[in-house]
Amino acid sequence: MLELHDVTKRYGERLALDDVSFTVGDGRLTGFVGGNGAGKTTTMRIILGVLAADSGSVAIDGTAVTTADRRRFGYMPEERGLYPKMRVLEQTVYLARLHGWSAAAARRNALELLERLGLGERVNDTIESLSLGNQQRAQIAAALVHRPEVLVLDEPFSGLDPMAVETVQGVLADAAASGAPVLFSSHQLDIVERLCDDLVIIAGGRVAAAGTGDALRAEHGSERWELLTSGDAGWLRQQPGISVEAFDGGWAVFEAETDSARQAALAEAVARGEVISFSREQTSLAQIFKEVVR
Template sequence: MLELHDVTKRYGERLALDHVSFTVGDGRLTGFVGGNGAGKTTTMRIILGVLASDGGTVTLGGATLTDADRRRFGYMPEERGLYPKMRVLEQTVYLARLHGWSAAAAHRNALELLERLGLGERTNDTIESLSLGNQQRAQIAAALVHRPEVLVLDEPFSGLDPMAVETVQSVLADVAASGAPVLFSSHQLDIVERLCDDLVIIAGGRIAAAGSGDALRTRHGSERWELLTSGDLGWLRQQPGIRVADFDGGWAVFEAESDAARQAALAEAVARGGVVSFTREHTTLAQIFKEVVL
């Protein structure tokens, strides 16, 4: 388990990270989200040892991280860092060899990974000749080729088309299923919500919320209900204890001040006839993000 305890970082007078603490569990995909400049990349660089913190600790399995530990990590920076003139397979094998893999094993694993990431037909192309989306896939392959025990990815889905997103999601899920802690940042909240077991929201260098998706919805989500009828729901605005959040003819989303008020509203809808559906609205990560950040 990867843990951050009260990590701080200053750039001159600016406090970039203010006692940042969260956990990335073994075998769990943890999404790390926040606005530009919130502190995501700085946090990741401290985890990897690229930056030194000004306070706090980063531990793995309860022990302070060492250089030897970090050699077992996989890291993909937001900025592409592969050698542009090298061929895709050559580059991927080279990186596996740097991690101590034999030539044969590195070649075999690189081919298998590139094929799975949809680069099987581009292995002999140079990095610079690839489209931006395929360069992103190659960057992901570089982070995974040595089969890391911990994976940290900064914006891995940037520039990927929907099919490529699905492919990368599947690969990352398999890495987590092997038992590795996986932390990745993304501005694409729908992908984070769909893929992750746990979420960490950072704002202004502080952790605004952290936990599983269900826990965050319970803690921060509003209890809203969606009602669909074949009639007109204009009467719902005058229903005691009900606040209508959205409305369109026979469809409405509302909040109820109590269970009794909600049940009374449903009973009135049934009495008027034509109820098609009545469900609790799913609180999205985007809604939670707005609540805790804005």
């Protein structure tokens, strides 16, 4: 388990991180989300030892992270970090060798990973000749080629088309299934919501919310209901205890002040005609994000 305890970082007078604490469990995918300048990249660089915290600690299974531990980490920065004139396979093998792999094992693992990431036909191309999306895939391969025990990725899905996103999702899920704690940041909240076991939302250098999606919905989400009828649902606007969020003909989304108000609205809908569907609307991560950073 990767653990951050009360991590604080200042840049001069600016407080970039303010007592940031959260955990990334073994074998769990944790999404790290926040607006620009919220502190995501600074947090990741402190985890990797690229930056030093002013106070607080980073630990693995309760023990402070050492330089030796960090050699077993995999890291993908948001900025491009590969040698542009090296060939894709050469670059990936080189990075595995730096982590102590034999030449044969490094080449075997690099070829397998690059094929999995859809770069099997581009292994002899230079990094600079690749499209931006393929450069992103190569960057992910560089972070994973030595089979890290902890994986930290800064915007891994940036610039990827939908098919590539699906491929990378599978690769990261496999890394987590092997037991590695996986932390990644992304502005693509739909991907985070679909892929992650746990979420950490940071705002203004502080953790605004953390937990599983279900836990965050229970704590921060609103209970909204969706109604679809064969008639006009405009009457809902006058229904006691009901606040209509969206409305279009026979379709409406609303909040109910009490369970009895919701039941009364459903009974009224049945009395007025055919009810095609009635269900609870799941609060999205985007809605939770807006709520907690407001």
